[in-house]
Amino acid sequence: MVDAYTRLVRTAPGRALAARTGLPRPSHLPRRAERPQPVLDPVVVLGSGEGAEQITGTLLGWGADVRRRFAETEHPGSVVIVLDAIERPEDIGPLVLPLAEAMRGLAAGARVVTVSRPAAGQDPSRDAARGGVEGFVRSLGHEMRRGSTANGLLVADGVALDAPSVTGALRFLLSARSAFVDGQLLRIDAAGAALPESWEAPLAGRTALVTGAARGIGAAIARTLAADGARVVLLDVTAAGTELARLANELRGVPVQLDVTAADAGDRLAAFLRERGLRLDIVVLNAGITRDRMFANMAPDRWDPVIAVNIASQISLMRDLLAADAPAAEASGSADAPAAADASAAGRSAAAPVLGDELRVVSLASTSGIAGNRGQSNYAASKAGVMAFVEALAGQLEERGGTANAVAPGFIETEMTRKIPPLQREVARRISSLQQGGLPVDVAEAVAFLASGPAGGVRGQTLRVCGQHMVGR
Amino acid sequence: MTSPASSSADPIEPLGAPAEPAGPGEPSRPASPGRPAEPAGGIGPDEGRSALDLRRTPEVRDAYVLGGNRIPFARAGGAYAGVSNQDLLTAALDGLVARFGLQGEMLGEVAGGAVLKLAGDLNLTRESALGTPLDPRTPALDLSKACATGLETVMHVSNRIRLGQIDSAIACGVDSASDSPIEVTPRLRRLLHRLNAARSLPQRLSVLAGARPGDLAPVPPRNSEPRTGLSMGEHQAVTTAQWGISRQAQDELALASHRALAAAYESGFLDDLVTGYRGIGRDTNLRPDSSLEKLASLKPVFGLGSPAVAEPTMTAGNSTPLTDGASAVLLGSRDWAAARGLTPLARVVDARSAAVDFAHGEEGLLMAPAYAVPELLDAHGLALADIDLYEIHEAFAATVLSTLAAWESEDFCRDRLGRTAPLGSIDRSRLNVTGSSLAAGHPFAATGGRIVATLAKLLHQRARETGRSQRGLVSICAAAGQGTVALLEADPA
Numbered sequence: 010m011v012d013a014y015t016r017l018v019r020t021a022p023g024r025a026l027a028a029r030t031g032l033p034r035p036s037h038l039p040r041r042a043e044r045p046q047p048v049l050d051p052v053v054v055l056g057s058g059e060g061a062e063q064i065t066g067t068l069l070g071w072g073a074d075v076r077r078r079f080a081e082t083e084h085p086g087s088v089v090i091v092l093d094a095i096e097r098p099e100d101i102g103p104l105v106l107p108l109a110e111a112m113r114g115l116a117a118g119a120r121v122v123t124v125s126r127p128a129a130g131q132d133p134s135r136d137a138a139r140g141g142v143e144g145f146v147r148s149l150g151h152e153m154r155r156g157s158t159a160n161g162l163l164v165a166d167g168v169a170l171d172a173p174s175v176t177g178a179l180r181f182l183l184s185a186r187s188a189f190v191d192g193q194l195l196r197i198d199a200a201g202a203a204l205p206e207s208w209e210a211p212l213a214g215r216t217a218l219v220t221g222a223a224r225g226i227g228a229a230i231a232r233t234l235a236a237d238g239a240r241v242v243l244l245d246v247t248a249a250g251t252e253l254a255r256l257a258n259e260l261r262g263v264p265v266q267l268d269v270t271a272a273d274a275g276d277r278l279a280a281f282l283r284e285r286g287l288r289l290d291i292v293v294l295n296a297g298i299t300r301d302r303m304f305a306n307m308a309p310d311r312w313d314p315v316i317a318v319n320i321a322s323q324i325s326l327m328r329d330l331l332a333a334d335a336p337a338a339e340a341s342g343s344a345d346a347p348a349a350a351d352a353s354a355a356g357r358s359a360a361a362p363v364l365g366d367e368l369r370v371v372s373l374a375s376t377s378g379i380a381g382n383r384g385q386s387n388y389a390a391s392k393a394g395v396m397a398f399v400e401a402l403a404g405q406l407e408e409r410g411g412t413a414n415a416v417a418p419g420f421i422e423t424e425m426t427r428k429i430p431p432l433q434r435e436v437a438r439r440i441s442s443l444q445q446g447g448l449p450v451d452v453a454e455a456v457a458f459l460a461s462g463p464a465g466g467v468r469g470q471t472l473r474v475c476g477q478h479m480v481g482r
Numbered sequence: 483m484t485s486p487a488s489s490s491a492d493p494i495e496p497l498g499a500p501a502e503p504a505g506p507g508e509p510s511r512p513a514s515p516g517r518p519a520e521p522a523g524g525i526g527p528d529e530g531r532s533a534l535d536l537r538r539t540p541e542v543r544d545a546y547v548l549g550g551n552r553i554p555f556a557r558a559g560g561a562y563a564g565v566s567n568q569d570l571l572t573a574a575l576d577g578l579v580a581r582f583g584l585q586g587e588m589l590g591e592v593a594g595g596a597v598l599k600l601a602g603d604l605n606l607t608r609e610s611a612l613g614t615p616l617d618p619r620t621p622a623l624d625l626s627k628a629c630a631t632g633l634e635t636v637m638h639v640s641n642r643i644r645l646g647q648i649d650s651a652i653a654c655g656v657d658s659a660s661d662s663p664i665e666v667t668p669r670l671r672r673l674l675h676r677l678n679a680a681r682s683l684p685q686r687l688s689v690l691a692g693a694r695p696g697d698l699a700p701v702p703p704r705n706s707e708p709r710t711g712l713s714m715g716e717h718q719a720v721t722t723a724q725w726g727i728s729r730q731a732q733d734e735l736a737l738a739s740h741r742a743l744a745a746a747y748e749s750g751f752l753d754d755l756v757t758g759y760r761g762i763g764r765d766t767n768l769r770p771d772s773s774l775e776k777l778a779s780l781k782p783v784f785g786l787g788s789p790a791v792a793e794p795t796m797t798a799g800n801s802t803p804l805t806d807g808a809s810a811v812l813l814g815s816r817d818w819a820a821a822r823g824l825t826p827l828a829r830v831v832d833a834r835s836a837a838v839d840f841a842h843g844e845e846g847l848l849m850a851p852a853y854a855v856p857e858l859l860d861a862h863g864l865a866l867a868d869i870d871l872y873e874i875h876e877a878f879a880a881t882v883l884s885t886l887a888a889w890e891s892e893d894f895c896r897d898r899l900g901r902t903a904p905l906g907s908i909d910r911s912r913l914n915v916t917g918s919s920l921a922a923g924h925p926f927a928a929t930g931g932r933i934v935a936t937l938a939k940l941l942h943q944r945a946r947e948t949g950r951s952q953r954g955l956v957s958i959c960a961a962a963g964q965g966t967v968a969l970l971e972a973d974p975a
Binding site (some may be wrong): 246247248249250251253254255257258259261263264266267273277286 | 823
């Protein structure tokens with residue numbers, strides 16, 4: 010799915026032309042299939058202190074070729090800068106400047122990841138230092154070349170740098186799974202659940218629902234979750250039934266034909282899950298539509314369906330699934346052992362829980378929801394709503410060990426973006442640091458990361474998968 | 483007559499039949515492909531058995547409908563125009579495989595058919611099944627009996643399951659009126675064969691010289707009975723007049739069908755019976771907003787020139803349109819279902835078929851089920867009123883009403899059926915409760931599968947709700963004066 014311009018600039022004359030005229034020269038981005046190893050070696054860890062030792066230990070545990078300085082390290086593949094102990098803005102320089110000289114020697118597709126603490130509103134000087142890291146990372150993202158990226162982790166005070174949530178996020182950002190994530194800072198609020206038994210199948214034993222699964226990004230999410238070991242429940246409208254059935258056959262998943270905007274969608278889904286004896290550990294709220302129109306021409310027939318599908322259905326679906334679970338949670342607390350065993354044996358009791366204990370909800374937002382977009386006032390309203398929704402939902406889910414987050418795709422090559430007029434589409438593709446559109450699988454990888462156990466420490470965040478699109482933060 | 487199930491010498495078989503035979507039954511086959519080492523069912527690996535057992539038919543066990551799937555039916559020339567029978571059937575099978583997790587599964591048989599079938603589609607069912615994720619070693623079979631094809635495939639595989647020859651099967655059917663075969667004239671066909679056999683240029687030229695312009699006209703499939711030259715609608719128009727079926731009664735039945743099917747979609751009843759296809763989520767013939775006024779405004783289209791029809795009553799509104807679609811039904815033994823966590827919906831109890839002499843005008847073309855149903859009921863000691871749900875295929879509204887009128891008629895039941903009293907009338911609230919062909923449309927060979935899967939689900943639901951067994955009757959009329967009828971039953975637990 011490489012666009013025509015990218016194909017052109019990968020030919021010798023095209024490359025020469027682009028170099029002469031200063032036109033974008035998008036680089037090839039290896040994805041997981043091409044680059045399966047978690048870390049591109051050698052990896053240089055900058056920084057000293059306990060945090061840097063913990064990060065080094067994590068990397069060594071993965072079998073990485075870890076160095077502590079750039080000397081004698083040709084073409085570093087990965088750089089982790091540990092800034093957890095900075096107290097003043099002046100502390101940043103000595104830690105990051107060794108990278109400056111090494112920048113031109115970084116391998117193609119290299120990764121730079123900073124690990125620091127978020128501003129906590131207590132010490133002005135320390136907060137200034139911590140806040141400064143964000144500007145550094147975002148600028149570095151713009152300067153990275155040859156498909157390399159720069160991202161950062163903001164690990165809350167009190168969470169050790171060898172906590173599962175830090176380890177999981179670090180692995181995601183260093184791997185090819187984050188190929189289209191660039192210039193982003195991800196906050197980690199808690200230690201998260203245990204690391205997966207196998208990094209090859211991090212979602213083994215989990216059951217995942219994907220709405221809007223029949224095609225596009227939804228189908229890519231389903232494929233990625235299934236590849237990570239999850240059992241997938243695939244939901245889409247009846248009209249897309251055969252595409253859904255064929256995807257279910259491919260992934261050995263369970264198809265559910267349901268309109269998420271139906272008043273009783275949540276109840277029907279809960280009943281279906283009970284009938285099949287399924288319990289969801291992961292809910293991916295992906296179903297979405299666009300009905301673009303300049304606001305001056307906007308009417309309810311284009312506004313209402315977008316709100317209904319993109320955000321209102323997410324709210325009601327989660328409310329109904331949580332409500333369906335509520336009596337079961339009470340019952341299992343008070344029920345005597347034989348009764349509970351009985352219910353689990355049947356798996357189809359009216360009160361059987363439909364949600365797992367470590368629930369991961371991942372919703373689909375959009376960069377349009379962050380920065381706004383001409384002609385998308387309805388869509389942006391729905392997607393900005395999604396970001397606020399997951400933040401509130403994460404708070405609700407915290408006590409049951411769950412979390413909710415969102416992924417905000419930028420320009421992704423899909424059926425939906427193929428409908429954008431050619432010139433506008435070409436511009437949208439190029440105005441990101443990576444100078445190209447992302448693939449559905451890039452969004453899917455971010456979703457799979459947020460659906461994983463260790464991502465339990467990521468709460469109410471929106472992770473952009475946009476190649477560092479020039480709009481918004 | 484194809485009623486192999488009636489071969490049992492003792493016609494009275496208790497409905498609450500014992501479940502599986504105590505014998506070795508079936509080896510539980512692993513989900514992974516691979517031929518089982520031991521023979522599947524029938525004469526099991528019981529070492530104590532001797533060759534003498536070959537003289538005895540093995541004990542019969544029950545066959546169950548486990549579920550179904552169809553694609554939405556579409557009016558001919560509409561949403562599925564240009565889509566082949568094989569594509570339609572593959573889509574229906576893909577949906578069934580997905581719904582029941584049959585990927586890689588080797589089933590006992592896939593039996594299917596189409597009424598309007600291209601000559602090249604001789605292995606239509608096999609080719610369609612090969613396009614699905616089913617184990618490619620699943621055997622397949624094509625069957626044909628006009629509009630009864632779908633129900634006959636269900637009976638065929640049920641009987642094989644009952645005899646222990648197979649443990650599981652799919653019965654399916656498909657038809658595309660939009661992609662029906664168009665042939666050449668018999669003269670041109672013979673000429674082309676002679677041309678093929680000609681050995682020299684002069685011979686070829688002499689063969690070609692025999693061609694006439696009229697030979698080149700394509701021949702579309704005939705919509706008329708070969709022996710009478712009359713279309714099915716023209717035949718039914720005569721029957722309708724004979725039984726004095728009113729226009730209003732036909733329109734009311736049509737309206738009820740549309741309303742019931744629309745309500746079934748609204749309630750989600752069809753969520754696990756239909757898989758959308760090509761952007762279509764519901765049958766395109768369905769008119770939820772139809773009304774008696776609208777139906778009454780349509781002009782009659784059948785029986786217009788017939789001396790036997792004083793006042794034509796059959797319209798496009800109370801007759802089924804030509805339709806494209808496909809359906810599939812999953813069947814299996816109780817053990818096979820249990821091994822896969824599938825719930826048996828209803829037992830396939832028995833079936834009968836009948837044919838009438840319509841060619842000499844002795845009986846109406848579509849009246850065969852009026853004969854087959856009493857035979858089936860008698861075989862099980864049942865009265866018409868003992869049936870909980872009736873599914874009478876709506877070829878035309880008048881077909882259903884003529885059949886019901888015949889069963890209520892003392893003369894018909896005495897003279898034609900040799901009964902001392904009428905078979906009786908039915909509670910109309912139990913007839914086609916989720917609509918039938920007038921609303922859904924009628925892709926000939928797909929109708930049987932639609933009805934069987936729908937009825938099995940209805941019976942299962944009602945048996946669970948009421949706590950008692952529920953019996954359902956399927957009645958399907960077919961071209962050439964034939965009909966096939968079947969009895970299903972669901973248990974409460």
